[in-house]
Amino acid sequence: MPDFSRRLLPLLGHSGGSRDAMTCLYRCANACDHPAPNESANPYLGDVVNAEMSRRGVVRAGAVGAMVLGFGGSALAAAGPAAAAPAAHPGSGHGHGHHHPQPKAGKIGFKPVAPNTLDAFTIPEGYRSSVVIRWGDPVEPGAPKFDVDKQTAAAQSKQFGYNNDFVGVLPIPGRSDRALLVVNHEYTNEDLMFRGFTSQDALTVEQVEIAMAAHGLSVVEIEKVGRTGQWKPVKGRRLPFNRRITALDTEFKLTGPVAGSALVKTKADPSGRIVIGTLNNCAGGVTPWGTVLSGEENFNQYFIGGDGVSADAKAKLNRYGFVTATRYFSGSRKWDRAQDRFDLTLNPNEANRFGWIVEVDPFDPEGRPRKHTAMGRFKHEGANVIVAKSGHVVAYMGDDERFDYLYKFVSDKKYIDSKSPWARKHNLTLLESGTLYVAKVTGDSPAAEIDGTGKLPADGKFDGKGEWIKLVSGNRSFVPGMTAEEVLTFTRLAGDAVGATKMDRPEDVQPSLRTGKIYAAMTNNSNRGVGTNAKADEANPRNANKHGHIFEITETRGDHTGTTFTWELPIVCGDPASADTYFGGYDKAAVSPISCPDNVAFDSAGNLWISTDGNALGSNDGLFATPIEGKEKGHLRQFLTVPKGAETCGPFITGDDKSVFVAVQHPGEITGASVDKPASTWPDGDFAKPAVVVTWKADGGAIGS
Ligand code: FEO
Ligand code: CA
Ligand code: CA
Numbered sequence: 001m002p003d004f005s006r007r008l009l010p011l012l013g014h015s016g017g018s019r020d021a022m023t024c025l026y027r028c029a030n031a032c033d034h035p036a037p038n039e040s041a042n043p044y045l046g047d048v049v050n051a052e053m054s055r056r057g058v059v060r061a062g063a064v065g066a067m068v069l070g071f072g073g074s075a076l077a078a079a080g081p082a083a084a085a086p087a088a089h090p091g092s093g094h095g096h097g098h099h100h101p102q103p104k105a106g107k108i109g110f111k112p113v114a115p116n117t118l119d120a121f122t123i124p125e126g127y128r129s130s131v132v133i134r135w136g137d138p139v140e141p142g143a144p145k146f147d148v149d150k151q152t153a154a155a156q157s158k159q160f161g162y163n164n165d166f167v168g169v170l171p172i173p174g175r176s177d178r179a180l181l182v183v184n185h186e187y188t189n190e191d192l193m194f195r196g197f198t199s200q201d202a203l204t205v206e207q208v209e210i211a212m213a214a215h216g217l218s219v220v221e222i223e224k225v226g227r228t229g230q231w232k233p234v235k236g237r238r239l240p241f242n243r244r245i246t247a248l249d250t251e252f253k254l255t256g257p258v259a260g261s262a263l264v265k266t267k268a269d270p271s272g273r274i275v276i277g278t279l280n281n282c283a284g285g286v287t288p289w290g291t292v293l294s295g296e297e298n299f300n301q302y303f304i305g306g307d308g309v310s311a312d313a314k315a316k317l318n319r320y321g322f323v324t325a326t327r328y329f330s331g332s333r334k335w336d337r338a339q340d341r342f343d344l345t346l347n348p349n350e351a352n353r354f355g356w357i358v359e360v361d362p363f364d365p366e367g368r369p370r371k372h373t374a375m376g377r378f379k380h381e382g383a384n385v386i387v388a389k390s391g392h393v394v395a396y397m398g399d400d401e402r403f404d405y406l407y408k409f410v411s412d413k414k415y416i417d418s419k420s421p422w423a424r425k426h427n428l429t430l431l432e433s434g435t436l437y438v439a440k441v442t443g444d445s446p447a448a449e450i451d452g453t454g455k456l457p458a459d460g461k462f463d464g465k466g467e468w469i470k471l472v473s474g475n476r477s478f479v480p481g482m483t484a485e486e487v488l489t490f491t492r493l494a495g496d497a498v499g500a501t502k503m504d505r506p507e508d509v510q511p512s513l514r515t516g517k518i519y520a521a522m523t524n525n526s527n528r529g530v531g532t533n534a535k536a537d538e539a540n541p542r543n544a545n546k547h548g549h550i551f552e553i554t555e556t557r558g559d560h561t562g563t564t565f566t567w568e569l570p571i572v573c574g575d576p577a578s579a580d581t582y583f584g585g586y587d588k589a590a591v592s593p594i595s596c597p598d599n600v601a602f603d604s605a606g607n608l609w610i611s612t613d614g615n616a617l618g619s620n621d622g623l624f625a626t627p628i629e630g631k632e633k634g635h636l637r638q639f640l641t642v643p644k645g646a647e648t649c650g651p652f653i654t655g656d657d658k659s660v661f662v663a664v665q666h667p668g669e670i671t672g673a674s675v676d677k678p679a680s681t682w683p684d685g686d687f688a689k690p691a692v693v694v695t696w697k698a699d700g701g702a703i704g705s
Pocket of ligand 3: 282283381507598599613
């Protein structure tokens with residue numbers, strides 16, 4: 001019997017990019033070692049270059065929905081969670097209200113930090129940083145003090161979870177010095193969590209449950225420290241908002257067309273409406289009505305038993321990267337040992353209950369978070385919303401897998417811009433019904449000029465046009481042969497059927513509230529142009545794309561509800577000294593090297609902030625900032641680096657621009673590391689702990705200025 005323990009197989013066949021083998025194993029069960037799940041014959045962009053695009057729907061004149069107040073903006077009159085309609089910025093959390101100073105657009109003034117491989121959190125001169133909260137710190141009242149040797153599932157269920165990713169900071173109405181920090185806990189690494197770990201099989205069921213409890217989200221009330229940009233958790237017994245949401249036992253409500261359908265009914269939930277837990281929550285966004293959206297990403301790795309399902313079910317599982325050839329596999333977490341719903345042979349529909357966008361209302365600590373089926377099911381990186389001029393809410397989303405797609409969702413109902421409780425109640429339903437689109441893009445340069453090296457075509461730009469193809473609207477499917485429920489549950493197959501464009505791993509996708517343009521991080525794609533895989537095209541112009549690029553979308557006439565757009569690549573990442581990089585035409589001698597863009601955010605000046613995952617240039621990961629409009633466009637500088645083995649997640653810039661939060665995810669995640677032999681001792685000098693860090697300017701100025 002072969003040994004399928006996670007411990008023994010991390011190096012077998014590992015062919016991923018720049019990430020350590022241990023990260024590949026734990027985060028996505030070695031997804032890069034498997035063929036990319038998209039085997040559709042969708043034309044790559046070169047086949048359809050300069051194709052005439054059909055116009056669908058009514059294109060209205062649009063504008064940016066910059067109706068939100070900034071952090072520190074006028075306090076809301078309403079008090080208490082029921083009336084809360086926090087002044088949140090959709091997405092990165094900064095506001096564009098007129099209640100705080102607006103730095104001059106595009107002004108960035110810090111001295112960049114140098115690439116490095118230190119086991120340290122490094123920031124520019126003149127800045128300060130501090131750990132806000134780390135793995136094991138108390139969240140819910142009564143949480144026991146963290147002890148790595150005496151950990152229990154009950155303790156972990158009240159403590160800050162593992163591997164923080166998305167970070168959102170939502171002001172508490174009426175309190176300019178208080179906010180709710182909402183954080184995703186994407187995945188666990190048992191090698192680094194349990195002293196003496198040998199294999200997944202050797203874990204006790206209690207330890208499996210600790211891992212389940214270390215997944216999910218945390219809601220933590222934080223307070224400002226003096227007048228600086230520093231924040232710290234509020235201590236005390238009365239912390240009504242503090243909450244852990246876990247994979248172990250938190251109930252979620254399914255909303256939308258798939259709720260109650262046969263596709264999501266199970267023995268334990270014959271209603272098909274209540275799901276236990278959330279999995280692999282990666283990035284996310286903050287809505288204008290003060291909730292958090294969180295993407296369920298590599299949910300496939302949590303299930304075993306794919307070999308025992310029907311042939312039809314196998315085809316669908318395969319498209320989502322589930323293993324169906326064997327019961328166990330390299331990277332299997334074997335959670336079926338604690339809860340048999342993770343055995344697909346016994347519970348084939350349980351898989352369909354994950355892979356959704358989750359909405360958490362942090363101001364409703366007793367409420368069930370919801371999974372919105374109207375927004376489709378794929379490996380959701382996250383979702384960021386903007387309010388279109390029409391009032392409809394538009395969410396932009398990426399499916400993070402090599403050769404997968406970009407999506408957008410347009411709500412049926414309109415946002416009500418009011419702080420009243422009834423308006424908030426209405427806004428909380430906006431993501432429950434709407435229309436889901438997938439992106440198809442074409443380039444404007446001759447295919448022959450896109451040679452896969454990253455060399456710019458003769459017109460000097462990687463750019464072109466795009467179309468949002470309607471997949472489903474309410475209960476009506478626009479994909480032949482698929483019902484609306486099927487389109488929403490097997491959205492990747494729907495994208496295949498309509499010829500969506502295969503992209504280089506779409507990660508975070510976020511609209512700028514200053515310009516209304518949308519920025520998507522294509523993190524990398526080692527398989528582009530390799531073997532029979534799709535070749536480079538103008539939107540993904542490098543074969544074996546190691547360093548990734550930024551994809552900018554401009555909706556036609558600024559209408560976010562429309563169906564056509566233009567696009568360009570403002571940044572093609574890598575070493576600026578290398579000919580295959582592009583930084584908006586800026587002098588590359590002044591630019592910091594950047595590799596594998598993952599999360600994006602904006603400050604209130606509209607500068608684009610980019611965090612990285614898996615620097616293929618040899619440096620630790622970091623956070624970068626660049627103006628994205630005007631003369632300084634492309635002048636990208638590195639703002640910080642994270643410790644050894646870690647990835648930079650978040651980032652989140654508060655609406656007053658005084659603080660930037662990042663999540664330091666998987667510090668010390670290097671093959672061979674353990675609690676006793678840590679590859680990183682950050683942040684406390686003993687063994688590595690994922691943590692959220694806030695950075696501010698010592699003189700009280702705006703971040704990056
Ligand atoms: Fe969890 Fe797509 O990064
Ligand atoms: Ca071009
Ligand atoms: Ca990510």
